[in-house]
Amino acid sequence: MVMPLKHTPIMDDQMTQIDYLVVGHICSDLTPEGSQVGGTVAYSGRTAQALGCKAAVLTSAASDYDLDQTLFGIKVHTVCSPCTTTFENVYTESGRVQKIHCVAQRLCIEDLPEQWRQARIVHLGPVANEIEPEIIHRFEKSLVGLTPQGWMRYWNGSGYVRPRNWPFASDILPFAEAVILSEEDILNDEILADFRKLSRLLVLTRGSRGCTVFYGKKTKHIPTIPVENVNPTGAGDIFAAAFLVRLEQTGGEPWEAAEFANRIAAATVNVNGLEAKVARIRQLVGKSL
Numbered sequence: 001m002v003m004p005l006k007h008t009p010i011m012d013d014q015m016t017q018i019d020y021l022v023v024g025h026i027c028s029d030l031t032p033e034g035s036q037v038g039g040t041v042a043y044s045g046r047t048a049q050a051l052g053c054k055a056a057v058l059t060s061a062a063s064d065y066d067l068d069q070t071l072f073g074i075k076v077h078t079v080c081s082p083c084t085t086t087f088e089n090v091y092t093e094s095g096r097v098q099k100i101h102c103v104a105q106r107l108c109i110e111d112l113p114e115q116w117r118q119a120r121i122v123h124l125g126p127v128a129n130e131i132e133p134e135i136i137h138r139f140e141k142s143l144v145g146l147t148p149q150g151w152m153r154y155w156n157g158s159g160y161v162r163p164r165n166w167p168f169a170s171d172i173l174p175f176a177e178a179v180i181l182s183e184e185d186i187l188n189d190e191i192l193a194d195f196r197k198l199s200r201l202l203v204l205t206r207g208s209r210g211c212t213v214f215y216g217k218k219t220k221h222i223p224t225i226p227v228e229n230v231n232p233t234g235a236g237d238i239f240a241a242a243f244l245v246r247l248e249q250t251g252g253e254p255w256e257a258a259e260f261a262n263r264i265a266a267a268t269v270n271v272n273g274l275e276a277k278v279a280r281i282r283q284l285v286g287k288s289l
Contacts, residue, residue, distance in 0.1 A: 018075070020048035020245065021119035021142075023058045023112075024150065025085040025104050025130050026067065029233065037070050037274050038087060040125030040147060043237035045074050046274060047264070048121075050281040051245050056116055060104040060130065061085075070274075077113050081105040085128050087161075089233060095184065098161040100128060108132045118142070121244050124176075125237065126150025133168055136175050145244040146176040147237065149185045163187050173198035178247060178254075180205065180240045201254055203243060205236055210262055215254045222255070224262040230270045234277060239265035 022045045029038035041057045049055045057071055060079035067076050081104035088099040107130055122142040124131055127150040136144060152166045163185055173179055179199040183206050186192050196202055202214040210224035243261035250256050267284055268277040 016054065018056045018116055018119040019053035020045070020055045020121045020123065020241070021058070021116050022048070022055070022123040022125055022241075023107060023131055023135065024125035025107075025127050026057070026059045026061050026065070026070065027127060028065070028084050028086045030086065030088040030101070033272075038089075038233065039085065039127055040123070040150075040237045040240070042070060042274055043234035043277070044123055044125055044147075044241035045071060046278045047238045047241035047281060048123075048245055049074055050278050050285065051242065051264075052285070053121070053245060056119065058107060058112060058116070060107055062104070077111070077116075079105050079107060079111050085130070087127075099159045100155045100161055101159055103128045103130065106130050106132065107135070109135050109138060112138060121145065121248050123147070123240065123244055125240070129153070133172050136172055143178075143244065143248050144176050145178045145180065145240065145247075146172070147180050147240045148172070149181055149236075152181070152185050165191065169195065170198055174200070177201060177252075178203065178244060180236075180243060182207075182236050203254070203258060205239055207232065207235075211239070211258055213254050213258050220255060220258075222258040222262055225266040227266050228270045231272045232269050234274065235265045235269050238268055238277065238281070 022041045024040045026041050027039035029036045041059050045055050045057050056075040058077050060081045061084040063080055065084045083102040085104045086101040090097045117138050119142050122139045122144045125147045129150055152163055153161050154164045155161045178201045180203045183204055196214045204212045210222050212221045239261045242264035243257045246257040246260040267280050271277055271280055
């Protein structure tokens with residue numbers, strides 16, 4: 001049974017305790033079927049909401065982007081931008097080919113609502129190097145999780161996205177309770193070794209092969225459930241949200257959190273679109289996982 005986080009009753013709605021705050025750009029993903037919602041804030045925010053959390057999002061987008069519909073029921077603070085961050089993802093037998101067409105405004109410390117600095121869980125989820133790294137120091141009482149892929153990529157003049165050696169990893173990773181990234185983000189074993197040394201808790205997702213958890217001196221591979229892989233878009237963000245929620249609920253038990261996150265993410269890769277994936281998660285909430 002998925003148990004929601006406990007809430008502290010506060011009369012002022014604007015000061016109501018936030019269980020899960022996610023920071024980053026919401027995205028418009030260009031697909032053969034048309035434009036679809038994308039970005040960590042959408043997939044992780046909606047996942048946390050489906051798991052019973054009171055969720056909030058700090059993002060940037062164009063004024064005509066319909067955040068109310070996409071993030072219905074989630075508190076949203078938006079930095080207005082001339083455009084919304086736009087990606088194009090093409091999945092091939094060799095992996096994902098990604099192209100970026102537009103990047104929204106950068107998110108700075110000053111953009112963070114004061115009352116949200118007390119969120120139980122904070123998820124920093126950059127997708128296009130859009131978050132000011134110093135924001136990680138503004139959450140003294142929160143469990144801070146990090147999916148740093150947006151700081152670990154660059155794009156050329158044509159917009160094609162490539163992984164890079166992240167120059168500021170040592171300034172950020174030690175301040176996160178949990179770091180979650182994909183093996184696609186890691187250029188080589190040396191970078192993984194460095195990240196392991198810098199991180200208190202590191203989770204490396206491996207798609208259909210599950211994930212590997214590095215915690216202290218322990219390393220454990222957690223396999224996932226075999227499922228038909230129809231559309232993996234957002235699976236990493238869904239995994240991250242499920243992992244952080246369960247990590248907080250268990251008081252910091254990473255192995256159980258990883259098993260739980262694997263099951264939640266696996267249940268969503270055989271359906272298309274954010275709404276279908278969220279509906280699948282909601283179906284699981286009342287069941288024994």
